[in-house]
Amino acid sequence: MNMKSLSILIIILGMITPVSAHGVDITPESTIIIADDSTGKMAKETVDELGVEVGVYIFKSDSDVTHQLEHALTNPDKKIIAVAYQDTVNKFLSENPDLSNRVIVSAADENSIKESLNKLNITAASSEDSSNNSSNFLIPFVTGLLIGALTGLSIGAFWMKRKMS
Numbered sequence: 001m002n003m004k005s006l007s008i009l010i011i012i013l014g015m016i017t018p019v020s021a022h023g024v025d026i027t028p029e030s031t032i033i034i035a036d037d038s039t040g041k042m043a044k045e046t047v048d049e050l051g052v053e054v055g056v057y058i059f060k061s062d063s064d065v066t067h068q069l070e071h072a073l074t075n076p077d078k079k080i081i082a083v084a085y086q087d088t089v090n091k092f093l094s095e096n097p098d099l100s101n102r103v104i105v106s107a108a109d110e111n112s113i114k115e116s117l118n119k120l121n122i123t124a125a126s127s128e129d130s131s132n133n134s135s136n137f138l139i140p141f142v143t144g145l146l147i148g149a150l151t152g153l154s155i156g157a158f159w160m161k162r163k164m165s
Contacts, residue, residue, distance in 0.1 A: 029055035030077045031122050034065055036084035039108040043083055046113045052122050054081075062088045072099055081116045083108040 032055045033043045040058040047054045059065050065085040069092045072078040080103045082089040089105050106116040 029053060031055070031079040031081075031117075031120065032057055032068075033113070034059055034068065034080060034082040034085055034089065036060075039083045042108065042110065043113060046110045050114065050117065052117060054117070054122060059085060065089065066092060069096075069099075069103065072103060076102075078102065079120045079122070080104070081106050081113065081120070083113065 031053075033047065035043045035056055035058050037058060040056055044056040047056055057068075059068070062085060065082075065088050069080065069089065072080055073096065080089075082103070082105045086105050089103065093100055093103060093105075102120070104116045104119055106112045
């Protein structure tokens with residue numbers, strides 16, 4: 001590898017954006033239920049019965065719950081219902097009262113979960129809207145594929161032309 005190629009490689013690698021140290025939100029749904037081992041099954045059955053698109057996540061520690069709540073600070077579309085780790089959520093809400101309209105502490109029973117979903121305006125109709133929004137993923141995906149293919153072909157043609165000379 002000659003010096004010019006090495007320089008171009010270093011420049012390209014230098015342009016790559018670093019990943020945030022905070023981490024990535026692994027919950028694709030805009031509305032989630034924070035549960036533990038004892039409440040997760042009941043919460044999932046309630047959500048399935050209502051036919052809403054709400055993710056039920058079973059957390060293992062207070063720090064994981066706090067980390068998930070921090071994602072709600074930066075994502076204004078994130079809505080959370082906590083049926084477990086209620087002390088942790090209440091403490092977080094006392095420190096961040098602006099989230100009280102999107103983060104709700106609920107009792108671990110079917111009626112309370114239904115009431116909490118109603119407070120957040122989560123119905124079967126709104127889950128259809130969110131599924132329509134997720135279909136908009138196709139446009140950026142195809143655009144990215146086209147840009148990647150054109151860039152790859154251009155670099156390949158340039159490289160082959162240079163190799164032939």
